[in-house]
Amino acid sequence: MATEPTQTDAQIEPRDGLSYVRGPNDISLSDATVSRHLLETVERFADRSAVVFREQNVRWTWREFADEIDVLATALLDLGIAPGDRVGIWSPNRAEWLLTQFATARMGAVLVNINPAYRLAELEYALNKVGCKAIIAAEQFKTSKYVEMLQTLAPELASLEPNALNAAKLPDLRAVIRMGNAKTSGMLNFDELMQANRARVNKAKLDAIEAALKSDDPISIQFTSGTTGNPKGATLTHRNIVNNARYIAMAMRLTEQDALCIPVPLYHCFGMVLAVLACVSTGCAMVFPGEAFDPAATLAAVNDEQCTALHGVPTMFIAELDHPDFAKYDLSRLRTGIMAGSPCPIETMKRVVSKMHLSEITIAYGMTETSPVSFQSSTTDPLDKRTTTVGRIQPHLEVKIVDALGAIVPVGETGELCTRGYSVMKGYWGDDSKTREAIVDGWMHTGDLATLDAEGYCNIVGRLKDMLIRGGENIYPREIEEFLFRHPKIQSVQVFGVPDQKYGEEVCAWIVARPGENMSEQDVRDFCRGQIAHYKVPRHIRFVDELPMTVTGKVQKFIMRARMVEELKLTEAKTA
Numbered sequence: 001m002a003t004e005p006t007q008t009d010a011q012i013e014p015r016d017g018l019s020y021v022r023g024p025n026d027i028s029l030s031d032a033t034v035s036r037h038l039l040e041t042v043e044r045f046a047d048r049s050a051v052v053f054r055e056q057n058v059r060w061t062w063r064e065f066a067d068e069i070d071v072l073a074t075a076l077l078d079l080g081i082a083p084g085d086r087v088g089i090w091s092p093n094r095a096e097w098l099l100t101q102f103a104t105a106r107m108g109a110v111l112v113n114i115n116p117a118y119r120l121a122e123l124e125y126a127l128n129k130v131g132c133k134a135i136i137a138a139e140q141f142k143t144s145k146y147v148e149m150l151q152t153l154a155p156e157l158a159s160l161e162p163n164a165l166n167a168a169k170l171p172d173l174r175a176v177i178r179m180g181n182a183k184t185s186g187m188l189n190f191d192e193l194m195q196a197n198r199a200r201v202n203k204a205k206l207d208a209i210e211a212a213l214k215s216d217d218p219i220s221i222q223f224t225s226g227t228t229g230n231p232k233g234a235t236l237t238h239r240n241i242v243n244n245a246r247y248i249a250m251a252m253r254l255t256e257q258d259a260l261c262i263p264v265p266l267y268h269c270f271g272m273v274l275a276v277l278a279c280v281s282t283g284c285a286m287v288f289p290g291e292a293f294d295p296a297a298t299l300a301a302v303n304d305e306q307c308t309a310l311h312g313v314p315t316m317f318i319a320e321l322d323h324p325d326f327a328k329y330d331l332s333r334l335r336t337g338i339m340a341g342s343p344c345p346i347e348t349m350k351r352v353v354s355k356m357h358l359s360e361i362t363i364a365y366g367m368t369e370t371s372p373v374s375f376q377s378s379t380t381d382p383l384d385k386r387t388t389t390v391g392r393i394q395p396h397l398e399v400k401i402v403d404a405l406g407a408i409v410p411v412g413e414t415g416e417l418c419t420r421g422y423s424v425m426k427g428y429w430g431d432d433s434k435t436r437e438a439i440v441d442g443w444m445h446t447g448d449l450a451t452l453d454a455e456g457y458c459n460i461v462g463r464l465k466d467m468l469i470r471g472g473e474n475i476y477p478r479e480i481e482e483f484l485f486r487h488p489k490i491q492s493v494q495v496f497g498v499p500d501q502k503y504g505e506e507v508c509a510w511i512v513a514r515p516g517e518n519m520s521e522q523d524v525r526d527f528c529r530g531q532i533a534h535y536k537v538p539r540h541i542r543f544v545d546e547l548p549m550t551v552t553g554k555v556q557k558f559i560m561r562a563r564m565v566e567e568l569k570l571t572e573a574k575t576a
Contacts, residue, residue: 258284274372295323
């Protein structure tokens with residue numbers, strides 16, 4: 001990694017006509033661990049409101065929050081979880097998720113964020129890829145029955161004592177901790193575990209463990225869909241996410257006087273870093289409207305909790321603006337927040353500013369592998385810059401836009417965006433070759449096509465990698481293609497994205513069946529059900545005799561996409 005720039009080296013605006021920028025470093029990087037970062041805030045704002053989970057009727061001050069974290073950290077140590085062990089969390093937005101995030105950080109375990117939409121094949125792969133020693137899981141979420149899926153993968157649970165699992169399909173997993181009041185053979189209950197350890201907390205022991213942790217230690221593994229078929233575990237350090245959160249909070253001008261409404265999922269960097277850790281950086285209160293996004297619940301939370309900030313992907317803001325009872329809610333205290341996760345329609349951004357009082361809302365851009373934010377608009381940027389770009393470079397980072405040969409392109413020209421600096425992940429867990437492909441000389445190759453203007457504002461114009469974004473979820477077609485290739489009737493398949501007014505993009509699959517075989521769209525969906533996340537299941541399916549290809553045999557997805565756009569009469573919203 002290159003030497004970090006000095007203040008005089010800051011280059012927010014490109015020089016010499018080339019698409020290269022460096023963020024300022026007048027505010028130094030922190031070497032605090034996640035736990036120390038939290039405790040510093042607790043010391044400053046002990047009795048202020050910290051956490052509100054409205055559906056669960058949970059309200060904690062910063063001191064109460066820290067005390068609950070220590071109880072869970074003690075329980076994990078008692079189960080034999082040691083610093084460096086991986087602990088999975090599989091749940092929608094619940095208080096237990098938040099406690100697990102900080103309890104693992106307190107005692108040095110690595111948090112493994114498991115997508116709430118994962119099904120059997122994805123769950124099995126994720127747990128085994130990183131060697132999870134324990135998993136904390138909700139009973140179910142929507143149609144996903146987590147406890148039943150764990151029982152399917154580990155039938156040995158029925159005959160073993162809790163914390164003594166030895167499953168053939170999940171060889172590293174030793175403990176399953178379930179949420180809820182029901183009892184399940186072979187599983188521990190979260191609430192009972194907390195109750196049993198309340199009187200056993202040894203803060204001195206926890207402080208000693210925390211003091212031995214280093215800022216460059218891994219702290220979170222977040223799975224991103226892989227272009228080669230399997231998700232990759234982006235491994236982030238304390239230093240990665242603590243500092244990114246600090247600078248994100250500064251861009252929004254958050255303080256302990258603010259309250260942030262958080263309808264975005266915790267398993268994603270948006271919830272975990274841009275929301276939770278940004279609040280921890282400043283003492284801002286965290287308000288969770290519910291387990292999953294609901295526009296009415298979000299508007300009610302803003303109204304009732306007097307929120308001053310609101311996060312969301314564009315589809316969330318659209319749903320809130322279009323809610324029939326929108327006018328009934330008092331949003332006048334709103335000031336700032338972040339719209340990110342997928343390209344932001346310019347008209348939506350303008351409506352959010354004018355109708356929701358979010359005069360200082362910002363747009364952020366990044367990727368999980370860069371912890372995640374590289375560019376963010378500021379509260380003082382002109383409205384046209386906040387509606388047509390993703391802002392300017394964050395502190396202590398470098399970005400260059402390069403052509404296919406790696407040369408920096410002139411200002412205004414399109415190329416691949418590459419990021420270097422403290423935010424670049426440690427690597428993909430257990431996959432050195434993929435790490436080397438992604439990070440070259442410290443530069444994270446994002447796969448996103450972008451431009452920089454003369455003032456250093458960035459615009460994302462496309463994707464070099466074959467990825468689509470549906471409602472804020474990154475989806476790599478190759479992963480879905482390889483899954484569908486398992487179907488005995490499918491000869492070949494190509495998956496790509498098509499425009500969608502609600503989600504930004506939707507998944508489309510073109511399928512060539514094996515000779516003599518007949519298939520229906522329902523056959524494909526039935527094959528996917530329960531095996532891959534619902535948002536990866538193709539919405540549009542077409543059976544064709546052949547796929548459009550070049551003379552060299554390369555599939556031409558752009559032709560398929562254009563035909564579907566014409567056939568379905570789709571239009572694309574203009575985005576920043």
